[in-house]
Amino acid sequence: MNHINPSYRSKFKSKRSATEIAKAIVERDRFALSKAITLVESSDPTKKQISTEIADYLANHTSTKSIRIAISGSPGVGKSTLIEKWGLQYVNQGHKVAVLAIDPSSSVTHGSILGDKTRMEELGQHRNAYIRPSAAGLTLGGVHHATRESIRLCESAGYDIILIETVGVGQSESMAAEMSDIFVLLLLPGAGDEIQGIKRGIVELADIVAINKADEDRIQLATESAKSYRNALSLYHHPILEWRVPVSMISGLRGFGINLLTDQVNAFCKLSKEKGEFDAKRIKQDIDWLYKTIEQEVGLLMYNNPNISDTLTNFKSQIIEGKRSTHSLINELRSLIQRTYDNQ
Numbered sequence: 001m002n003h004i005n006p007s008y009r010s011k012f013k014s015k016r017s018a019t020e021i022a023k024a025i026v027e028r029d030r031f032a033l034s035k036a037i038t039l040v041e042s043s044d045p046t047k048k049q050i051s052t053e054i055a056d057y058l059a060n061h062t063s064t065k066s067i068r069i070a071i072s073g074s075p076g077v078g079k080s081t082l083i084e085k086w087g088l089q090y091v092n093q094g095h096k097v098a099v100l101a102i103d104p105s106s107s108v109t110h111g112s113i114l115g116d117k118t119r120m121e122e123l124g125q126h127r128n129a130y131i132r133p134s135a136a137g138l139t140l141g142g143v144h145h146a147t148r149e150s151i152r153l154c155e156s157a158g159y160d161i162i163l164i165e166t167v168g169v170g171q172s173e174s175m176a177a178e179m180s181d182i183f184v185l186l187l188l189p190g191a192g193d194e195i196q197g198i199k200r201g202i203v204e205l206a207d208i209v210a211i212n213k214a215d216e217d218r219i220q221l222a223t224e225s226a227k228s229y230r231n232a233l234s235l236y237h238h239p240i241l242e243w244r245v246p247v248s249m250i251s252g253l254r255g256f257g258i259n260l261l262t263d264q265v266n267a268f269c270k271l272s273k274e275k276g277e278f279d280a281k282r283i284k285q286d287i288d289w290l291y292k293t294i295e296q297e298v299g300l301l302m303y304n305n306p307n308i309s310d311t312l313t314n315f316k317s318q319i320i321e322g323k324r325s326t327h328s329l330i331n332e333l334r335s336l337i338q339r340t341y342d343n344q
């Protein structure tokens, strides 16, 4: 918030229309961007409506060629420290960098992994960088929606490098993979997934693996880890067959190996664009999200229908009493839903 002209603040005190906010975003107004992200995070129906109108306007008025990079890894692996250094390299090359966070745990703790921003102090001060802490108090679906929409808003405001920090616990990695072009997994020098607290399946999400904190006395250990991960990864087929997931050693703190990461990202994008995968993946992500949202919304509609919710309560007692099989209850529910919606 350091770069906001005070006059903007007063302008924003009066209510602005969705179009005015959207236009201001296109004109690279950071305060309008923050305002729009806050609207996206809101569950208030009026605010939701405004944010939908903003999104519609922007969909028709902007197209930024961006790269969306997810950066994942266990707590404390050094994601924020790397983002600070990497982000600075990008801004110094003339890019505009937005940093977003996926932290579903903040919906429980009301905390935020980027809350203190202390690891990104210099980047946070840069006029071509925008750092948005994760929103607190959202549901899992809410976090997903808010981050996806925030990415679009940042792109409309001209940010072409989107760095998404995701805490390596819970469902945040798959969420990040569902909204990014590239998934970078940070690991620590040391042997084995168990020791690193890495869940099964995460390594397979990675397009790029980096052994972080490969500095000082840890080089030897990092070299061994890199070798064992290279071996492990050679057993998996990446969705782009020609892509061999690189495993390199870096130090976010020292800035060592970051150029290499940028080269790997560029090589991945080049290959994925040549194969027609880059755009296809984004389209697939959008369609998958559409279906997921429909399932959630339809589920909610049903649960809120008194007829159906009464029946469900009744079914629960029948399950507790062991009177009927879930299979027959599901069949009965299916018929009830059909009748309910046929009559409308």
Ligand SMILES: Nc1nc2c(ncn2[C@@H]2O[C@H](COP(=O)(O)OP(=O)(O)OP(=O)(O)O)[C@@H](O)[C@H]2O)c(=O)[nH]1
Residues within 6 Å of the ligand: 073, 074, 075, 076, 077, 078, 079, 080, 081, 082, 113, 119, 167, 168, 212, 213, 214, 215, 250, 251, 252, 253, 254
């Ligand atoms: N030695 C060394 N320490 C590092 C390196 N990168 C980060 N650290 C330290 O590791 C600690 C955690 O760094 P963060 O960047 O906050 O890690 P994080 O993954 O963002 O942590 P969470 O957001 O809490 O999941 C800090 O004390 C950093 O200074 C590195 O390359 N080498």
Ligand SMILES: [Mg+2]
Residues within 6 Å of the ligand: 079, 080, 081, 113, 114, 165
């Ligand atoms: Mg962090």
